[in-house]
Amino acid sequence: MNSIPFGVSRLDSLVDGGAPPGSVVLLASESGAGGREFLYTSAVMNTIARVDDELFELHYGDLVGDATATPEVHYVSFTTDAAYLTRQMAFTMDPVLVERAADHIHFADFSHEYFHPSPVPREWYLGRTSALRDLGTRQEHDDVLEAFGTYLSEHATDSLVVVDSVTDLVAAVSDDMTWNDIALVLKGLSKAAHQWGGLILLLVNHETLDEAELGLLKDAVDGTFRFQWETGGSKRARTMIVQEFRGVLSRLEDENIVQFETEIHDGGFDISDIRKIR
Numbered sequence: 043m044n045s046i047p048f049g050v051s052r053l054d055s056l057v058d059g060g061a062p063p064g065s066v067v068l069l070a071s072e073s074g075a076g077g078r079e080f081l082y083t084s085a086v087m088n089t090i091a092r093v094d095d096e097l098f099e100l101h102y103g104d105l106v107g108d109a110t111a112t113p114e115v116h117y118v119s120f121t122t123d124a125a126y127l128t129r130q131m132a133f134t135m136d137p138v139l140v141e142r143a144a145d146h147i148h149f150a151d152f153s154h155e156y157f158h159p160s161p162v163p164r165e166w167y168l169g170r171t172s173a174l175r176d177l178g179t180r181q182e183h184d185d186v187l188e189a190f191g192t193y194l195s196e197h198a199t200d201s202l203v204v205v206d207s208v209t210d211l212v213a214a215v216s217d218d219m220t221w222n223d224i225a226l227v228l229k230g231l232s233k234a235a236h237q238w239g240g241l242i243l244l245l246v247n248h249e250t251l252d253e254a255e256l257g258l259l260k261d262a263v264d265g266t267f268r269f270q271w272e273t274g275g276s277k278r279a280r281t282m283i284v285q286e287f288r289g290v291l292s293r294l295e296d297e298n299i300v301q302f303e304t305e306i307h308d309g310g311f312d313i314s315d316i317r318k319i320r
Contacts (some may be wrong), residue, residue: 044108050088059109070268083310089143101309124149207245
């Protein structure tokens with residue numbers, strides 16, 4: 043495949059179909075500014091492209107050029123499960139789209155590994171029955187970064203993988219898992235992704251990071267999409283800026299595009315206006 047669609051039709055049309063295979067992209071978003079909606083849209087639309095031509099044409103249109111949807115979509119969460127995520131997707135997009143896609147998205151829930159070292163009661167993240175069963179079985183648990191890495195090694199080849207979210211890992215920094223551990227894993231992830239050939243999207247709330255920490259994350263990936271709120275007069279708009287994306291940013295620079303206004307509709311996240319250098 044020559045490019046992998048992001049699943050946002052107007053963006054894909056501007057960048058010759060999508061991202062180069064093997065790309066890792068950071069979605070650095072303010073709260074509610076569109077990063078998570080972009081993630082949902084990418085997962086759902088790439089899935090619909092394979093399972094329902096009619097719905098895909100209705101909400102997206104045609105793939106651009108040699109773009110090809112990945113054969114599998116994996117949704118990785120550190121704190122919640124498939125049922126909750128599909129409900130949230132249905133608040134953002136047409137529920138028919140979400141329902142059609144949900145059975146074909148591979149959801150990976152690492153709540154067990156994430157919460158196990160913490161004081162959070164097991165029944166909160168496992169359910170009471172599962173928590174009681176867990177007490178009498180496995181005593182050792184994989185480190186969350188190790189479990190995450192193993193999952194990607196087994197499933198990321200030629201796949202779209204969306205990770206919701208790096209913010210959760212940042213919140214879990216402790217004596218057992220340091221900030222440097224997270225940065226190193228993401229650097230290793232970027233190197234491995236070039237061999238896997240798929241597309242990996244990493245969501246992070248950049249309000250939780252200082253500039254040095256955000257800079258380390260941006261340095262570890264191939265590109266960064268920054269989502270933020272912009273206020274002008276009485277209007278408050280979501281905007282997206284493409285930053286430092288090898289193989290993609292040059293296509294936008296050729297058109298002097300510097301920023302996008304965005305919107306959320308039944309088809310998910312989309313671009314509503316393009317701002318150019320004047």
